[in-house]
Amino acid sequence: MRKIAIIGIGQTKVDEHWQDSVVDLAVEAVQAAKFDAGREDIESLFVSNMMSGTLNQQLNLAALVADRSGLKGVEATHIEAACGSGGVALRQAMLAVASGEVASALVVGVEKMTDTLGSETTKSLAMAADADYELAQGATFVALNALIMQRYMYEYGWKHEDFAPFAVNAHANAVHNPYARLRKAISAETFTNARMIASPVGLFDASATGDGAAAVVIVPYDSVGKSASAVTIAGSAVAVDTVSLHDRKDGLWLTAAEQSAKRAYAQANIQPADVDFFELHDAFSIMAALSLEACGFAERGKGPRVGLERDISPQGELPLSTHGGLKARGHPVGATGIYQVVEATQQLRGTAGALQVPDAEIGLVQNIGGAGTTIATHVLARVN
Amino acid sequence: MRKIAIIGIGQTKVDEHWQDSVVDLAVEAVQAAKFDAGREDIESLFVSNMMSGTLNQQLNLAALVADRSGLKGVEATHIEAACGSGGVALRQAMLAVASGEVASALVVGVEKMTDTLGSETTKSLAMAADADYELAQGATFVALNALIMQRYMYEYGWKHEDFAPFAVNAHANAVHNPYARLRKAISAETFTNARMIASPVGLFDASATGDGAAAVVIVPYDSVGKSASAVTIAGSAVAVDTVSLHDRKDGLWLTAAEQSAKRAYAQANIQPADVDFFELHDAFSIMAALSLEACGFAERGKGPRVGLERDISPQGELPLSTHGGLKARGHPVGATGIYQVVEATQQLRGTAGALQVPDAEIGLVQNIGGAGTTIATHVLARVN
Numbered sequence: 001m002r003k004i005a006i007i008g009i010g011q012t013k014v015d016e017h018w019q020d021s022v023v024d025l026a027v028e029a030v031q032a033a034k035f036d037a038g039r040e041d042i043e044s045l046f047v048s049n050m051m052s053g054t055l056n057q058q059l060n061l062a063a064l065v066a067d068r069s070g071l072k073g074v075e076a077t078h079i080e081a082a083c084g085s086g087g088v089a090l091r092q093a094m095l096a097v098a099s100g101e102v103a104s105a106l107v108v109g110v111e112k113m114t115d116t117l118g119s120e121t122t123k124s125l126a127m128a129a130d131a132d133y134e135l136a137q138g139a140t141f142v143a144l145n146a147l148i149m150q151r152y153m154y155e156y157g158w159k160h161e162d163f164a165p166f167a168v169n170a171h172a173n174a175v176h177n178p179y180a181r182l183r184k185a186i187s188a189e190t191f192t193n194a195r196m197i198a199s200p201v202g203l204f205d206a207s208a209t210g211d212g213a214a215a216v217v218i219v220p221y222d223s224v225g226k227s228a229s230a231v232t233i234a235g236s237a238v239a240v241d242t243v244s245l246h247d248r249k250d251g252l253w254l255t256a257a258e259q260s261a262k263r264a265y266a267q268a269n270i271q272p273a274d275v276d277f278f279e280l281h282d283a284f285s286i287m288a289a290l291s292l293e294a295c296g297f298a299e300r301g302k303g304p305r306v307g308l309e310r311d312i313s314p315q316g317e318l319p320l321s322t323h324g325g326l327k328a329r330g331h332p333v334g335a336t337g338i339y340q341v342v343e344a345t346q347q348l349r350g351t352a353g354a355l356q357v358p359d360a361e362i363g364l365v366q367n368i369g370g371a372g373t374t375i376a377t378h379v380l381a382r383v384n
Numbered sequence: 385m386r387k388i389a390i391i392g393i394g395q396t397k398v399d400e401h402w403q404d405s406v407v408d409l410a411v412e413a414v415q416a417a418k419f420d421a422g423r424e425d426i427e428s429l430f431v432s433n434m435m436s437g438t439l440n441q442q443l444n445l446a447a448l449v450a451d452r453s454g455l456k457g458v459e460a461t462h463i464e465a466a467c468g469s470g471g472v473a474l475r476q477a478m479l480a481v482a483s484g485e486v487a488s489a490l491v492v493g494v495e496k497m498t499d500t501l502g503s504e505t506t507k508s509l510a511m512a513a514d515a516d517y518e519l520a521q522g523a524t525f526v527a528l529n530a531l532i533m534q535r536y537m538y539e540y541g542w543k544h545e546d547f548a549p550f551a552v553n554a555h556a557n558a559v560h561n562p563y564a565r566l567r568k569a570i571s572a573e574t575f576t577n578a579r580m581i582a583s584p585v586g587l588f589d590a591s592a593t594g595d596g597a598a599a600v601v602i603v604p605y606d607s608v609g610k611s612a613s614a615v616t617i618a619g620s621a622v623a624v625d626t627v628s629l630h631d632r633k634d635g636l637w638l639t640a641a642e643q644s645a646k647r648a649y650a651q652a653n654i655q656p657a658d659v660d661f662f663e664l665h666d667a668f669s670i671m672a673a674l675s676l677e678a679c680g681f682a683e684r685g686k687g688p689r690v691g692l693e694r695d696i697s698p699q700g701e702l703p704l705s706t707h708g709g710l711k712a713r714g715h716p717v718g719a720t721g722i723y724q725v726v727e728a729t730q731q732l733r734g735t736a737g738a739l740q741v742p743d744a745e746i747g748l749v750q751n752i753g754g755a756g757t758t759i760a761t762h763v764l765a766r767v768n
Contacts, residue, residue, distance in 0.1 A: 001485050021516060053437045053464075057519065059511035060466035063624040063758045067631070073643050075622035076758065077472055078464045080437075082444035088461055092476055098483035101385050127443035132405060135441060238459035240447040247451070259457050374447045374460065 001267075002098040005224045006231045006380070008037025008106075008217030009342040014181040014210040014330030022049070022056045022112040025213040026065040030108050033215035042217070044102045045069075045076040048089035048109040049334035054124040055116050065108065075102075082128030083283060084238075084369025085109065086337020087376025090216070091238050097218055109338030110213035121209065125333070128370040130244045142206060142284075144245060144371045146198040149286035152252050153200060156301035160200050163285040164188040165307030166320070167204045167327055170282060173314065174324025176354040179339075181210045181330030205285040207325070212332035214339040221383070231348045234362075235264030235379030243373050252301075256375035257294035257366060265296075268379035270362060272296035275379075277319035277347055277357045279340040281368040283326045291366055295377070314355045322347060322355050337367035337376060348382040385651075386482045389608045390615045390764070392421025392490075392601030393726040398565040398594040398714030406433070406440045406496040409597040410449040414492050417599035426601070428486045429453075429460040432473035432493040433718035438508040439500050449492065459486075466512030467667060468622075468753025469493065470721020471760025474600070475622050481602055493722030494597035505593065509717070512754040514628045526590060526668075528629060528755045530582040533670035536636050537584060540685035544584050547669040548575040549691030550704070551588045551711055554666060557698065558708025560738040563723075565594045565714030589669040591709070596716035598723040605767070615732045618746075619648030619763030627757050636685075640759035641678035641750060649680075652763035654746060656680035659763075661703035661731055661741045663724040665752040667710045675750055679761070698739045706731060706739050721751035721760060732766040 010032025012025055020028070026047065034040060047062040058064065062076035079089040086109040093105040113121050125141045126134075134144065152158065168188055174180035186204060194203035224230050239259035242248045248255075265271065272295060280295075282288040289303025297318065298306050306312065312320040323329050323343040326336055344363035346352045352360075363380045394416025396409055404412070410431065418424060431446040442448065446460035465472040470493040477489040497505050509525045510518075518528065536542065552572055558564035570588060578587035608614050623643035626632045632639075649655065656679060664679075666672040673687025681702065682690050690696065696704040707713050707727040710720055728747035730736045736744075747764045 001483060023516075050443060051437070053435070053508070053511055054443075056515065057507075057511055058515040059434060059438075059464060059508075060513075060627060060754045060757060062465060063754060064514060064627045066624045067626045067628075067757075072625065073623050073640070075472075075475070076465075076624045077476055077622075080443060080462045080464060081446060081460075088459075091459070092461055092480065095483040095485055096476065096479040098485065099385060099479040101479055101482065123441075124437070124443075127437055127441055129444075130448060131440065131442040132407075238461075239457050240450050240460045241456065242451045243444060243448045244451075256457070370444045370447060373444060373451075 003221035004094050004097055004218050004233045005221040006216050006218055006345050007224060008033040009345050010036055011179050011214040011339060011342050012212050013179045014212035014332055016114045017211040022052050022058060022110055023064050023068050025112060025211060026108050026110040027068050029213035029215040030069045030106060033106060033217050037217040042071055042104050042106045043074060044096055044105040045071055045074050046089045046093045046105060046107040047078045048085035048338060049078060049111060050080055050082055050085050051111065051124045055120060056112055081374040082369035083333040083336060084367045084374040084376055085334040087367030088238055088374065090337065090341060090378060091236050091376055093218060094233055094236055097220060104219045106215060106217050107338060108213055108215040109335035111332035111334040112211045113209045113332060114211050133244050142198045142201055145284040145286060146201045147245060148251060148371065149200050152286055155252060158304050161192045162304040162308060163205060164191040166282055166285045166288045167191050169312050170321045170325040170327035173322055173355055174328035177323040177329055180324040180328055181208050182328040201284060207283045207327045207331035210330035210332045212330060212335050214335050214342045216338060216341050229382060229384040231345045232381050232383050233378055234381040235268035237263035238376045240374050241372055243370055245371060254290045254294040254372045257291055260375050260377035261295040264377040264379045270379060274362050275364045276360045276362050277322055278364045279344050280320055280366050281326060282321055283331055287368060314357050319357045322357060340365045340367060344380045348380055387605035388478050388481055388602050388617045389605040390600050390602055390729050391608060392417040393729050394420055395563050395598040395723060395726050396596050397563045398596035398716055400498045401595040406436050406442060406494055407448050407452050409496060409595060410492050410494040411452045413597035413599040414453045414490060417490060417601050421601040426455055426488050426490045427458055428480055428489040429455055429458050430473045430477045430489060430491040431462045432469035432722060433462060433495060434464055434466055434469050435495060435508045439504060440496055465758040466753035467717040467720060468751045468758040468760055469718040471751030472622055472758060474721065474725060474762060475620050475760055477602060478617055478620055481604060488603045490599060490601050491722060492597055492599035493719035495716035495718040496595045497593045497716060498595050517628050526582045526585055529668040529670060530585040531629060532635060533584050536670055539636060542688050545576045546688040546692060547589060548572040550666055550669045550672045551575050553696045554705045554709040554711035557706055557739055558712035561707040561713055564708040564712055565592050566712040585668060591667045591711045591715035594714035594716045596714060596719050598719050598726045600722060600725050613766060613768040615729045616765050616767050617762055618765040619652035621647035622760045624758050625756055627754055629755060638674045638678040638756045641675055644759050644761040645679040648761040648763045654763060658746050659748045660744045660746050661706050662748045663728050664704055664750050665710060666705055667715055671752060698741050703741045706741060724749045724751060728764045732764055
């Protein structure tokens with residue numbers, strides 16, 4: 001496949017943006033990415049968003065973002081895969097550029113979650129699960145993740161406090177990310193003593209919601225001046241598993257994460273040991289543990305050991321969630337997959353400041369929609 | 385770009401399917417298309433749907449359809465572009481296959497509109513327009529089309545009855561389409577005397593809602609035995625215009641239809657005169673007239689003359705809506721663009737029965753999301 005380069009990135013702070021509509025947020029990220037790329041000639045716009053219909057009474061969103069961004073006459077595509085919308089949109093944008101039909105694409109992820117009742121947001125988020133078989137039982141999305149975590153702790157003997165390092169690291173990193181929502185450090189005690197949301201998922205196991213948008217511009221690598229250093233997408237794959245937990249043969253293994261990671265590794269010709277940092281989908285701490293296992297960084301049932309025994313800070317052995325992750329940068333769901341790519345690009349460009357992973361050459365990015373259902377894995381690499 | 389062939393088609397009847405969920409409908413069309421294609425090896429699933437979140441409390445729909453169709457481990461993408469979702473999804477599936485990364489893709493369009501209050505469906509359909517600037521004024525989607533039609537009749541001197549031939553032809557064709565919702569012929573008098581919905585849009589200017597799903601399987605043409613006749617996608621383009629009518633420089637011209645048609649014609653190396661039949665987006669009769677103008681079949685302001693002066697039946701000079709169109713086959717919005725492609729494929733295979741366009745070699749398909757906003761145009765051609 002034709003090699004793809006990321007030439008522009010943009011993002012808004014993840015926050016409660018009371019003054020901005022879902023479209024305003026997207027436009028801000030689009031303009032920032034175009035400015036960063038230094039070019040205006042976008043041929044195709046991809047918008048990743050989960051809930052603009054249910055929360056913002058707005059569908060046909062890709063056309064509206066194109067319209068307000070001044071991108072008239074382009075083609076515009078809205079892609080939704082619950083919290084994995086961003087990763088899936090990047091994948092499709094990449095294929096469009098790789099086809100040779102599209103010379104440049106801009107992918108913007110956006111979500112506006114706070115301008116509504118919390119109960120409405122909870123109800124919409126649960127639509128990532130199976131309406132007929134899971135939601136009809138009264139399950140929320142947090143409850144489904146709690147079921148997985150409960151079983152995981154039971155099967156492998158972990159205590160709740162063993163998951164603390166993931167959240168502590170994410171919060172420590174977010175302090176230095178001006179775009180993060182929760183820019184405050186927490187201790188392991190804070191994690192452990194926090195109030196319970198849906199046992200065993202405590203307040204600091206769960207990521208922060210928020211409004212936000214992030215964008216990237218991609219082009220064929222061979223259209224970029226070869227002397228300059230560039231960030232390329234060396235591997236890209238999406239796989240899906242069952243939606244309902246009860247349909248899954250193995251409820252404690254992210255099959256779609258394993259499948260998509262293996263494909264992406266093969267494309268990039270790398271092993272897990274080659275990965276310099278991992279932007280994982282820490283929507284819940286149990287998902288961080290399971291992703292590490294499925295992607296080859298821990299044995300089955302031993303995900304929490306990565307946080308407990310290895311240095312996962314940006315300067316450590318296996319840096320995770322370098323800009324705060326979903327946990328502390330925040331999780332504006334349809335935008336999250338693109339935030340991850342923006343942050344990985346900052347690492348590979350060497351512009352991550354206090355959060356810089358030394359000599360970062362290969363970054364892994366994984367975005368999950370549903371409770372382990374739709375999983376997009378990308379390998380980003382620095383060239384030159 | 386690599387040439388793409390359509391090797392399988394499937395559809396459900398457009399109807400009130402009280403016993404089937406949105407997922408059930410999609411699965412039925414998926415299985416039919418796979419059976420027709422004679423192969424199981426689908427690598428990528430695209431689901432086009434507008435309103436499953438707002439009407440069926442179900443997002444992450446692509447993964448769920450893959451799951452229930454037995455397509456585990458594939459990649460799955462949900463694409464939304466209001467009523468133009470199907471055309472946009474076909475375009476992206478085509479680019480995915482053209483990239484060389486995906487050997488086979490299945491695109492299924494689905495919508496379940498009737499299992500809810502009519503007022504809820506009306507509210508959701510209106511989300512194709514601008515929530516902040518149009519819906520906030522109380523506009524429904526029918527009302528926006530009525531504004532366009534009113535102005536068109538005023539500017540060019542047409543009477544309401546002049547639009548009758550589009551609906552009369554569509555209903556006459558639907559009689560012979562077992563998958564159509566409104567299988568009954570109407571007269572011009574019925575059209576003219578029908579009750580007014582939003583002046584000047586009468587009951588028979590507007591298309592029928594409904595539940596339904598349609599699917600196509602596409603592969604690289606060079607992977608199909610060359611001796612067999614095949615249906616190929618010779619031209620494909622999507623363009624977007626403003627969402628709000630008040631932002632449009634020219635409210636009586638479908639700029640995105642013109643742009644996408646011109647690109648698709650150039651790719652296919654054809655002129656409008658080469659088109660043997662046109663599956664147009666007759667969601668409202670005014671849209672039929674405007675599409676004919678923008679695509680080069682009538683001069684500006686003269687769209688209704690095509691119906692009044694030319695034979696638009698399947699055996700006529702310029703066959704339109706050969707299987708009943710949105711008007712009478714029905715318009716399950718996210719599925720419509722794929723129904724059009726399924727019907728065009730039937731024509732090019734020569735399997736359209738009583739609706740067969742003699743010696744059909746080139747078919748034009750146009751799908752519109754919003755009031756002229758997101759427009760996908762495809763040229764389908766028979767090879768051999």
